[in-house]
Structure formats: C-alpha cells, structure tokens
Amino acid sequence: MDQTSPPARPPQPFDIDLANSARVWNYLLGGKDFHESDRDRADEMLSRAPEIKTVAWFARSFTLKAVQMAADAGIRQFIDLGSGIPSPPNVHDAAREIEPTAQVVYVDYDPVVRAHCDALLAKPRGISALLGDIRRPHDILDQIKIHTQIDFNEPVAITMIGVLHYVMDEEDPAGILATFRDHMAPGSLLAITHGSSDSDPEILRVLTGTIGTSAQVTFRPAAQTEAFLAGFELLKPGVVPVQDWLGPGLPETRMVMDGAIGMLP
Numbered sequence: 001m002d003q004t005s006p007p008a009r010p011p012q013p014f015d016i017d018l019a020n021s022a023r024v025w026n027y028l029l030g031g032k033d034f035h036e037s038d039r040d041r042a043d044e045m046l047s048r049a050p051e052i053k054t055v056a057w058f059a060r061s062f063t064l065k066a067v068q069m070a071a072d073a074g075i076r077q078f079i080d081l082g083s084g085i086p087s088p089p090n091v092h093d094a095a096r097e098i099e100p101t102a103q104v105v106y107v108d109y110d111p112v113v114r115a116h117c118d119a120l121l122a123k124p125r126g127i128s129a130l131l132g133d134i135r136r137p138h139d140i141l142d143q144i145k146i147h148t149q150i151d152f153n154e155p156v157a158i159t160m161i162g163v164l165h166y167v168m169d170e171e172d173p174a175g176i177l178a179t180f181r182d183h184m185a186p187g188s189l190l191a192i193t194h195g196s197s198d199s200d201p202e203i204l205r206v207l208t209g210t211i212g213t214s215a216q217v218t219f220r221p222a223a224q225t226e227a228f229l230a231g232f233e234l235l236k237p238g239v240v241p242v243q244d245w246l247g248p249g250l251p252e253t254r255m256v257m258d259g260a261i262g263m264l265p
C-alpha cells in the first residue's frame with residue numbers, strides 16, 4: 001500500500017448517534033463506556049446471537065494468554081493495535097503481572113478510545129496510548145519511535161485482537177502485517193484474532209450487516225488468517241477458534257473467532 005496516499009476508504013465517522021465498534025465491544029465485555037446507540041446495536045446482535053458475549057470473553061482470555069506466553073518467553077515490550085476502550089484485565093495487567101517494568105503501547109484509531117485510555121489508565125510509567133490507524137502502519141511505527149521507549153531492536157509482542165476484520169481486502173491487510181513484521185526483531189510474537197467465514201451463516205448475517213453501525217467488517221477463512229502470519233512460525237494449535245487455545249471442554253460457538261500466534265524466527 002502506498003503510505004503517502006489516503007486509505008481506500010475514509011476512517012470511521014465516529015458519530016455518537018451511530019453504534020461504534022469500540023463501544024459495542026466495551027458493552028459486550030461488561031464495561032460502562034458506551035452510548036445508547038451502542039447498547040441498542042449490541043442488544044440487537046445479542047438477541048439473535050447471544051453467544052457473542054461469550055466469544056468476546058474467549059477472545060479477551062486468548063489475548064491474556066498470548067501476552068503471558070510472550071512475557072514468559074522474555075518479551076518486555078507490547079503493542080496492542082486496535083486496543084479498544086480499556087476494560088480490565090488489559091494487556092498491561094497481564095504483562096506486568098510477569099514483568100512489572102513491561103512497556104505497553106495501546107493504539108486505536110478512535111479518538112474516544114484514546115480519551116478513555118488517557119482517563120482510565122492514568123498512564124503509569126511505560127504505558128502509552130496513541131491515536132493510529134492500522135491501515136497506515138508506517139504512521140503508527142513513526143509515532144511509536146517518537147513517543148515511546150519501544151526498541152525495535154529487541155523482541156516485541158504485537159496483539160491485533162478483533163481488528164483485522166475491519167480492514168477490507170483492497171486495503172491490503174497482508175501488506176499491513178508485513179510492514180509490522182519487517183520492524184520486529186527475531187523472537188518477536190504476533191497474536192491475532194479474526195472473525196471466521198466458517199461461522200454459522202445466520203451469525204454472519206447479524207455481524208456483517210453494516211446497518212446501524214459505523215463499521216464495516218469482513219470475515220475470512222482460516223487459510224487467509226494463516227496467510228497473514230507469513231514469515232512467522234505458527235505456534236500450535238495453529239489457526240483455530242480462540243477457545244481451543246484456552247483448554248479442552250469449552251463450548252463450540254456458532255460465531256467462530258479464529259485465533260493464531262506466530263513467533264518470528
């Protein structure tokens with residue numbers, strides 16, 4: 001993607017009268033930072049697919065597991081892209097439980113998220129929040145280099161949880177990931193989740209409808225999610241529903257949210 005040209009579609013309007021993905025997600029996670037339009041949209045989704053709330057928590061547990069794996073492997077720097085409104089436990093909670101001095105950068109393109117990060121995190125030392133659009137990866141990397149202590153010569157863990165399905169094919173999601181990958185040192189880790197096109201067709205209808213929301217989503221097959229991790233060693237169990245990363249016995253869900261973790265050799 002040519003970084004000097006604008007993204008293929010304009011950023012979200014972030015109109016408070018329209019449901020917004022960050023605030024809908026906050027509602028699904030049991031947060032309190034949403035508007036009526038977000039609650040209405042989430043309730044409408046839940047009335048047709050109540051398991052979405054469970055999937056949201058499976059995805060959060062997957063995030064925490066990935067962060068713990070990275071911290072256990074000695075990674076001390078974390079970048080959460082498409083971070084959403086803070087709703088504990090967050091990436092820094094998991095990272096700092098293992099390494100109290102871990103550096104954490106939260107990035108989201110929604111100014112509301114940035115404001116909540118500033119207010120709720122109170123930004124202890126080593127935790128930053130940046131406004132950035134993952135469709136402009138070079139801008140984000142420049143900001144990280146200017147405004148944070150992240151050292152790209154050292155391994156870093158990047159989490160992209162529930163954000164890549166907002167990037168359309170023509171916006172080159174594989175190119176975006178390659179740009180981040182090319183800045184990551186050997187031993188770095190990338191964890192992603194992605195809405196799967198293997199989800200039940202009724203669920204796909206509920207979730208991909210753009211009516212009443214300001215966000216457009218595209219669900220993709222597991223093979224495409226795997227291709228996004230090109231250049232990384234895919235860790236076991238591979239690209240599988242997020243709950244399969246968490247242990248046996250968790251229920252299958254009609255909404256399939258794939259999770260994958262790659263380590264850069």
Ligand SMILES: C[S@@+](CC[C@H](N)C(=O)[O-])C[C@H]1O[C@@H](n2cnc3c(N)ncnc32)[C@H](O)[C@@H]1O
Nearest residue numbers: 022025082083084108109110133134161162166
């Ligand atoms: C479904 S929420 C997930 C939030 C968080 N990752 C979590 O798991 O709780 C998706 C987030 O991605 C953000 N987002 C969507 N498209 C984005 C983009 N192009 N660049 C940066 N953030 C984006 C939204 O603002 C929202 O906060």
